[in-house]
Amino acid sequence: xxxxxxxxxxxxxxxxxxxxxxxxxxxxxxxxxxxxxxxxxxxxxxxxxxxxxxxxxxxxxxxxxxxxxxxxxxxxxxxxxxxxxxxxxxxxxxxxxxxxxxxxxxxxxxxxxxxxxxxxxxxxxxxxxxxxxxxxxxxxxxxxxxxxxxxxxxxxxxxxxxxxxxxxxxxxxxxxxxxxxxxxxxxxxxxxxxxxxxxxxxxxxxxxxxxxxxxxxxxxxxxxxxxxxxxxxxxxxxxxxxxxxxxxxxxxxxxxxxxxxxxxxxxxxxx
Numbered sequence: 033x034x035x036x037x038x039x040x041x042x043x044x045x046x047x048x049x050x051x052x053x054x055x056x057x058x059x060x061x062x063x064x065x066x067x068x069x070x071x072x073x074x075x076x077x078x079x080x081x082x083x084x085x086x087x088x089x090x091x092x093x094x095x096x097x098x099x100x101x102x103x104x105x106x107x108x109x110x111x112x113x114x115x116x117x118x119x120x121x122x123x124x125x126x127x128x129x130x131x132x133x134x135x136x137x138x139x140x141x142x143x144x145x146x147x148x149x150x151x152x153x154x155x156x157x158x159x160x161x162x163x164x165x166x167x168x169x170x171x172x173x174x175x176x177x178x179x180x181x182x183x184x185x186x187x188x189x190x191x192x193x194x195x196x197x198x199x200x201x202x203x204x205x206x207x208x209x210x211x212x213x214x215x216x217x218x219x220x221x222x223x224x225x226x227x228x229x230x231x232x233x234x235x236x237x238x239x240x241x242x243x244x245x246x247x248x249x250x251x252x253x254x255x256x257x258x259x260x261x262x263x264x265x266x267x268x269x270x271x272x273x274x275x276x277x278x279x280x281x282x283x284x285x286x287x288x289x290x291x292x293x294x295x296x297x298x299x300x301x302x303x
Contacts, residue, residue, distance in 0.1 A: 036298070044075055046076050047078070075236070076091050080107065100246060101275075147184065148285065158214040180259075190220045205240075215237075228263055265279075
């Protein structure tokens with residue numbers, strides 16, 4: 033039996049478990065436990081390692097993810113609630129290096145994450161050619177789409193829409209699997225509400241449509257601010273919550289948002 037805590041950040045849900053050296057295949061476990069019909073159901077599986085704190089994350093298809101903005105807030109709540117850190121500031125090892133999380137309030141839980149700086153280098157996007165991919169137009173089936181790709185804790189491609197009724201949304205999977213991206217890409221569709229507010233819908237590689245994406249929110253604000261659509265402090269609206277993204281004068285991106293525990297249970301790995 034494996035003890036599991038189910039958590040979510042703005043609807044982006046995860047199963048969190050303590051690291052167990054006897055679990056031989058976390059990829060297979062992720063596929064089982066995240067199955068919404070035969071398992072618990074989640075967008076991803078997070079393994080919590082202690083001393084030092086480390087977050088290992090798998091998508092529901094069993095692939096590894098370097099980092100998750102919503103996931104790391106859930107990780108911070110898990111660690112904070114269990115007393116794995118006695119401080120409000122946690123240093124967490126992730127697939128992209130050490131990330132700092134600051135617990136702002138415990139009830140309701142809110143924390144601030146330093147997401148680092150965006151990277152526009154094609155090598156970080158797993159793109160082999162040298163053409164700029166920020167503001168690049170690609171052909172997807174019968175439609176031309178302008179993309180803005182960047183690395184913001186993970187590979188993200190931002191697409192701006194006039195509304196969420198756009199037929200471009202139907203091409204999400206095709207854009208995610210576009211041959212230009214050797215390791216695929218997350219796709220963030222963005223609607224600009226005003227200079228201080230945006231709405232996004234995210235299609236995640238290895239997951240599909242998700243209710244929220246923390247790193248996607250950060251990437252979307254970076255792209256919209258770079259294009260002059262928004263300011264440097266932006267509220268990102270999701271169906272089940274709100275994330276605040278701030279870009280400092282030095283270009284460092286911070287994310288502030290909630291994490292909630294849904295339930296905890298013992299999972300029968302043999303099922």
